[in-house]
Structures are given as C-alpha cells and as structure tokens.
Amino acid sequence: MSNELLDALTILEKEKGISRDVLVEAIEAALVSAYKRNFNQAQNVRVDFNLMNGSMRVFARKEIVDEVFDSRLEISLDEAKSINPNYELEDVVELEVTPKNFGRIAAQTAKQVVTQRVREAERGIVYNEFIDREEDIMTGIVQRRDSKYIYVALGKTEALLPANEQMPNENYQPHERYKVFLTKVEKTSKGPQIFVSRTHPGLLKRLFELEVPEIFDGTVEIKSVAREAGDRSKISVYSDNPEVDPVGACVGPKGQRVQAIVNELKGEKIDIVKWSEDPVVFVANALSPSKVLEVIVNEEEKATTVIVPDYQLSLAIGKRGQNARLAAKLTGWKIDIKSETDAREAGIYPVVHDNEEEEFTGFTFGLDDDNEE
Numbered sequence: 001m002s003n004e005l006l007d008a009l010t011i012l013e014k015e016k017g018i019s020r021d022v023l024v025e026a027i028e029a030a031l032v033s034a035y036k037r038n039f040n041q042a043q044n045v046r047v048d049f050n051l052m053n054g055s056m057r058v059f060a061r062k063e064i065v066d067e068v069f070d071s072r073l074e075i076s077l078d079e080a081k082s083i084n085p086n087y088e089l090e091d092v093v094e095l096e097v098t099p100k101n102f103g104r105i106a107a108q109t110a111k112q113v114v115t116q117r118v119r120e121a122e123r124g125i126v127y128n129e130f131i132d133r134e135e136d137i138m139t140g141i142v143q144r145r146d147s148k149y150i151y152v153a154l155g156k157t158e159a160l161l162p163a164n165e166q167m168p169n170e171n172y173q174p175h176e177r178y179k180v181f182l183t184k185v186e187k188t189s190k191g192p193q194i195f196v197s198r199t200h201p202g203l204l205k206r207l208f209e210l211e212v213p214e215i216f217d218g219t220v221e222i223k224s225v226a227r228e229a230g231d232r233s234k235i236s237v238y239s240d241n242p243e244v245d246p247v248g249a250c251v252g253p254k255g256q257r258v259q260a261i262v263n264e265l266k267g268e269k270i271d272i273v274k275w276s277e278d279p280v281v282f283v284a285n286a287l288s289p290s291k292v293l294e295v296i297v298n299e300e301e302k303a304t305t306v307i308v309p310d311y312q313l314s315l316a317i318g319k320r321g322q323n324a325r326l327a328a329k330l331t332g333w334k335i336d337i338k339s340e341t342d343a344r345e346a347g348i349y350p351v352v353h354d355n356e357e358e359e360f361t362g363f364t365f366g367l368d369d370d371n372e373e
Contacts, residue, residue, distance in 0.1 A: 005110055006054050018121045024049050027113045031056060034109040039099055043072035056106045059094040126157050127192040130185045137206035142176045152180060152196060165197035169230040169266050179264055181206060199229035207264060211257045214249040223275040226329035230268055232322060234286060234330045236275040247272050279304060279333055286327035290316035293340060294349060303334035307343040
C-alpha cells in the first residue's frame with residue numbers, strides 16, 4: 001500500500017498539479033482524526049508520514065510538568081529525563097503509540113483523503129479556467145435537456161443553458177454545436193456551475209469581434225447593442241479613423257461578415273448603424289431602415305420626437321413597436337414617432353414651400369428588403 005500511495009502522490013503532482021506537500025499534510029490531519037475516532041483516544045497526537053518508505057506512525061505529544069494531572073497530555077520531569085536527560089520543564093515529549101492494526105485504517109483514510117483532494121483540485125482547476133472567461137464566447141455541444149436546462153459540453157465540463165436564455169427559434173438537439181456566452185461561474189458544494197446564454201446582447205457583440213478584424217484590433221468600436229433574441233437586433237459602431245467606414249467593415253465584402261453572424265443566430269435580423277455623439281444623428285440612424293425627416297431633442301427629459309414621412313410611419317415603428325423599441329434601447333433616448341402630417345398639424349414641423357426639400361443625411365443599414373415591415 002505504501003509504495004502504491006507514494007506512486008499515486010507522484011502521479012497526482014504531475015498530472016493534476018496538486019502539491020505533494022499539500023496532500024501529505026491533508027493525509028496526516030485525516031489520520032489524526034481516524035486514530036482518535038477508531039481508538040477512542042483524545043490525547044494530543046501527531047502522525048508522521050514517511051515519504052521515503054511510505055510508513056505511517058502515530059506519536060502522542062505530552063508536555064513536561066512538575067505535577068501530572070492528565071497523563072494523556074502531560075508527563076513528569078523525572079519520567080521525561082528517563083527517556084532523554086536533556087529534557088526540561090515545558091518541553092514536549094513525543095512517544096510512539098502506533099496501534100498494531102493502524103495500517104488498514106491508515107490505508108483507507110489516505111485513499112479517501114486523496115480522492116477528496118483530487119476532486120477538490122479538479123473543481124478548482126475548472127473554476128479557475130472558467131472564472132476568467134465570464135462574458136466571453138465559447139463553442140459548446142448540446143448533451144441533453146430537462147425541464148429547467150439544456151446541458152452544453154464545454155470541453156470536459158458541462159454548462160447550464162437556462163430556459164430564459166434559450167433562443168425561441170432554436171430546437172437544441174443533442175450533438176448540435178452552438179456558440180454560447182458565459183454569463184456566470186459560481187462555486188457550489190458540488191463544484192463550479194457555469195451558466196451560458198444564447199440570448200444575451202454580449203453574444204452578438206462577441207460574434208462581431210470574432211468576425212470583424214477591425215473590431216478585434218480596436219479600429220472600430222461597438223458602442224451599444226440592443227437585442228430581441230431570435231428576431232431582430234441593432235448594433236451601433238464607430239471609428240475615430242476618418243478613412244474607416246465602421247458600418248462597411250461590419251457588413252464585410254458582399255455582406256459576408258454580417259451574414260456569418262446571422263447564420264449563427266439562425267436568421268436573426270441585424271441592423272448596423274453608425275454611432276454619433278449628436279443625438280439627432282444617432283436617433284435617426286438607430287431607426288434604420290426607415291427614413292427620418294427631423295429629430296427634435298428634449299435634453300432635460302432625455303427624450304426625442306422623430307418625424308417621418310407618412311408612408312414610413314409603420315416601418316419606423318416596426319411590428320409591435322419593435323423597431324422603435326430597439327432604437328430607444330440602442331440610443332438610451334426616449335423616442336416618440338410622429339408622421340409628417342400629424343407633426344404639421346401639431347405645429348412642430350414646418351410646411352414645405354415650393355422648390356424646398358427637407359432631407360436627413362443619416363446612414364442606416366438593413367440586411368435585406370424584409371426589414372420593411
């Protein structure tokens with residue numbers, strides 16, 4: 001048993017990264033408890049685990065005193081000097097008290113400690129690996145499902161995809177691959193629990209970072225993301241380099257970059273708009289793909305009134321108000337949309353005279369003509 005245990009400690013140190021000293025310390029502490037429990041002993045004892053030959057011995061530790069009141073914890077000076085003449089008062093004498101059948105108990109206890117420490121070490125390794133990857137993206141493989149979660153394999157570890165983080169247009173069959181966003185890593189008594197999402201706006205942001213080199217290297221910056229997962233999203237981008245078109249960089253040649261993201265999100269529509277510090281321009285861009293005639297800003301209430309051509313009103317609002325709702329999330333401004341006719345009747349938009357043309361130059365991008373809702 002001793003040789004096997006020593007070999008096991010060596011292997012664990014190499015393969016699991018668990019220090020041999022840490023394991024030995026844990027084994028010795030467990031053996032002290034096992035000795036007291038199995039032999040009904042309560043004295044102060046120490047277990048010595050010899051790393052050279054694997055032997056284990058138990059020593060009772062007794063303090064040298066003038067008068068002995070508890071023979072389990074104390075020893076007289078005369079008795080101590082009979083063992084070693086150099087002993088003095090308040091020294092500690094160690095006497096071997098290893099039971100004859102202690103080997104079997106020691107072997108069983110050592111095995112339990114090693115198993116427990118290996119399990120703890122593996123959990124620690126998993127936790128340390130994934131805690132640094134919170135708010136990052138990984139590729140997982142669907143394993144199984146129950147009423148609460150989809151279980152997704154991330155290497156040798158399973159992550160949990162809760163029902164409220166699942167895309168409504170996805171059916172998650174076993175062995176299917178999905179990119180997931182790590183939302184949270186928790187320590188529990190059963191080991192680390194990793195939670196992932198397919199609906200988090202961060203997933204969309206990370207996908208653009210993967211597909212668009214200009215975002216990855218910082219040339220183009222993602223300013224904000226608004227998402228209704230599985231249906232439609234908006235993303236605002238900006239570059240302080242005047243020679244770089246941030247929207248064009250995200251779209252890619254023939255729309256290849258954005259199309260790769262749309263495919264990963266199973267057809268979710270994506271509007272990419274140019275960010276501006278001017279709320280007039282930014283709000284108009286955010287309402288893509290609709291045309292905007294004018295944006296009236298109320299700085300105090302952080303609200304805007306947007307005027308659109310009559311025929312563009314339903315497009316600007318979107319199905320069930322989705323386009324306006326996403327634009328408001330994207331910009332952080334309240335948006336009230338009015339048709340040109342209603343705005344003129346309310347006196348907040350001037351009448352266009354002959355030979356006059358009012359035009360807004362904000363740039364918007366929609367994936368396809370289906371955006372006209």
